[in-house]
Amino acid sequence: MRGSKGSAVAAPLWAIAAMAAVVGTVTAFGVGPDPRAPGSEATPEAARQEQILRGRQLVLEHGCGGCHGGWDNPGAEGFLAGVTSPAQEFLIGPCAWEPGAEPCFRTRPRNLTPHPTTGMGRFSERQIFNSLRYGLRPGETADVEITSSTPGEGNFPMFPKYLAPPMPWAAWRHMPDEDLWAIAAYLKDGLKPVDNLVEDSEGPPDFWVSNYTEEAYGTYPLPPFPTANEQEPPASANREQVLRGRHLVVQHGCGDCHGGLTNPAAPAFLAGVTAPVQVFPVGPCLVDPEAPCFMMRPRNLTPHSTTGIGRWTDRQLFNALRHGLRPAGYPDRVITADNHPDNPDLLAPGMVWVEKRHMSDDDLWAIIAYLRHGLKPVENEVEESDRPAEGWGGTYVDLGVGTYPAVPFPTANEVGG
Amino acid sequence: MVIRVALALALFALVPVPEAPSAWPASAPPASAADSLVAPPILPNRSREPRTVEVTLTATASTVELVPGVRSDAFVYNGRVPGPTLEVREGDRLIIHVRNELPEETTVHWHGLHLPWQADGSPFYPIAPGEQADFDFVLPEGSAGTYWYHPHPHHRTAFQVAKGLYGALIVRAAHDPLPAMTEKLLILSDNRFLPDGSIQIPDAGSLEARIDFENGREGDVLFVNGQVMPTVHIRSGEVQRWRIVNASAARVYRLAIPGHELLHVGSDGGLFGQALPVDEIVVSASERVEVLVRGTGDPGTRVALQTLPYDRYIPQTRPPDWDEPRDLVTLEYTGDPAVRPVEIPKVIRPIEPLDSDEVTVTRVMSLTQGFINGRTMDMGRVDEVATLGTTEIWQIENLVGMDHPFHLHGFSFQVIDRNGVPEPFPKWEDTVNVPKHETVRFIVKFEDYPGKWMYHCHILDHENFGMMGVLEVRKP
């Protein structure tokens, strides 16, 4: 899953589709920790500023702009301003891969800028926090501290209204409290308001209650390590790093594409494509059914030695996540400005490395440690994704995915500094 | 009887219509045929005192015929649905004894009236089963208009209204500025029934209850004065004055009579300064309108008063048939030759705009699904405090993709703009529909009566849930 590109991008208008398998009953997740903002009024200005910058960093890493507008470029027009073109909308339900099939819901990433009537200006930071931790639609959920996950108790609504897919809140909820507060702070005080009223998403009358099952999306907090898919790391590995990597993998939603969603206990967690619904198209066909498509096949991330990442070194994986370099195509070497390939063979835009590259070195190494040492190998050969003969380089330029490192704060879309 | 009249009319239809205006009678006598639309009876006045109306209203549980042919367990005022009509004049003292013979607590709210807060029938003054409450207040000069009454117990309003508790209350002017003409009262409501006739209310927690909560409960059977598709007669050329009350829990009516331009002459708080010619009128839950229906059709023809599709819904729970127009009333032209329409005065009832220079406070009410300013109703909390005698602007912002009709108790207000577009002329309202994602501002003066007043969404399911707040008006 991930957003199609915004109207700011020139032709060819390519869009990246949401791959969304929508199935199935009431989700109850664990009680969240005390969601009180660490950075409200009482906090000195400098601390607030730091919180806002942290929020920006998280927004980039998690690729909020991939759906909400502007990709990972805080300088892009319409950055986080929500849907401005139909190409940014998602079709959820069987119609996503079979035109005309029912049910079919059109969902629309909303305006995250602090505009007072069309954006986050309407909501308190606590409402934004609750939307990211519990998936509750801020416009339809009271501005209260939630202390339970049982409907009707501890301010958890009797009839929860969840954010429509593909909004990856089931991943975002695993971020620590302070990260969620930091995102809320950035959205409220780090961005300039943009007046863009996004039409409501469609959805089933239960507001997706039956979609977000614990079985599919896992529990909050995470189930104890190791699940049946996982294994204790060898003594040679850093267990703490592996566990941190596990948390990052979930909160970044790697399983949304690579299998198992946000549930480390789900069958085939991170084992790559095991069902046809995991294959999703990228390319001009998303806006023009006659145009060509490139089918994306998220790969096997378990450490299997011949079908998974067991084939690659840690450095190759690091280069894949930081630089988008296809591990099969590049040897194990440190990439610097001098030896960065000229016309690199990049991973497809279906793989959201342009977001993940903004993660810190530590975080990337932790993810790699988890994939390598925390997961049991699963044998699952995944067919290569389609790619254009000339590679993906040009597409990234067209998409306007932003630079690494990101443009300095504040851009024309931002306030503060 | 009705059938015979209809047959007679069918014959009349063959009679050619005189075309020359000179042949028209000078004034418009009422239509000569009997309507099947029946107005609820007017409650008889028991008082012998001048300018005093004293009545008793009894709420009971009863089995009555709501849809023809089946009996339903209902709640009734004085034995019927809708309840009897209260008719009074401005300046009258109104004494109402309300007897609660229901198996549960109730209140009766006199929707739209300006009165002491203890008499408002708000949730603060519940009437226990078996108890009687006595209301005694004076209707101020200038309050002539169409109002209504309904229960208002906290969390139970939607249920009790669905069971049948609602009725009209008409305040007449000493000197009505409109010429005498045939007047009709149309109380619009809707309901749902099981095959055995019982009023269908879904089990709490069911998907249907869920949908009712979002949309507000709508019924597939549309009633006018408790009747399904009644007939109103009109004579060609005649002008009739219709007072229309939306007593539905949630349904918004977009009223139109195909081929007929309507003259919109009044709102919640009575007549306008001037008539507004319109093709359709949107009446949200609890609103009232006064309309002049002009018999511009030919003798012997018939049309229907319709409600046209109106998309007030969020996409998740929008009913599949929302976009189908529904007929409400048959408007049947008598065979009588056309009469000359009465003259409608250019100026009907001049309304002074409230003075915006006097505004001391602007309050923002942001509406989301079920919440006002992010909160639900707490009887022990005062949400807003205002000073008696002051003028305020209330800015009602609807932050979600569904309409919410906003009602303020006790004080009528004047809408000043909708989404920044100024209202063309001042008029009195007590409920204003705030369409999805729009902002409405109104100006209100807190005169005469201190106390605790409710403001809430008049989609009854939302109100039940607690989409309501308390305004305390305090003496300076």
Ligand SMILES: [Cu+2]
């Ligand atoms: Cu409402």
